[in-house]
Amino acid sequence: MSRPDAAFDAAAHFDEASATRYDRRIRSFCPSYDALHQMTAAWLSRLPERAEFLSAGSGTGAEILVLGRRFPFWRFTAVDVSSDMTTACRRRVAAAGMAERVAYFRGRLQEFRSATSFDAASSIFVSHFIAGREEKLA
């Protein structure tokens, strides 16, 4: 994946072609990709049975699918700037029978606001696409 600069546009980068290839390509860039999400599930296993979970930069939904299967009463909010990645995520979530448990915000994380709080959040392989310390903190 390319290194972003100030002009990097994640929504354009993660277009339909990229979203289609993503699940295969990410495993060649990161052979431990599936193990990473399984570890996340293990770390979070003490959360409430009905936890609210924020997936910040949800991509095609890897975290949501792993956590959703492991914790069947959790609910999720998926935030991503790419409409094509979000569409792929929605499709996978629906195929897994989890559509009722996932809400979506299509936009930049920096602009996402929630009226309710979350029990936990993940942001896996995302912040390197956000240029500058202030933007990352936001």
Ligand SMILES: C[S@@+](CC[C@H](N)C(=O)[O-])C[C@H]1O[C@@H](n2cnc3c(N)ncnc32)[C@H](O)[C@@H]1O
């Ligand atoms: C490499 S993917 C990671 C997806 C997922 N977390 C995973 O583990 O496979 C990075 C995702 O972050 C999203 N993204 C990058 N910058 C973003 C931003 N500023 N706001 C929201 N989403 C962003 C991209 O659209 C892309 O879907």
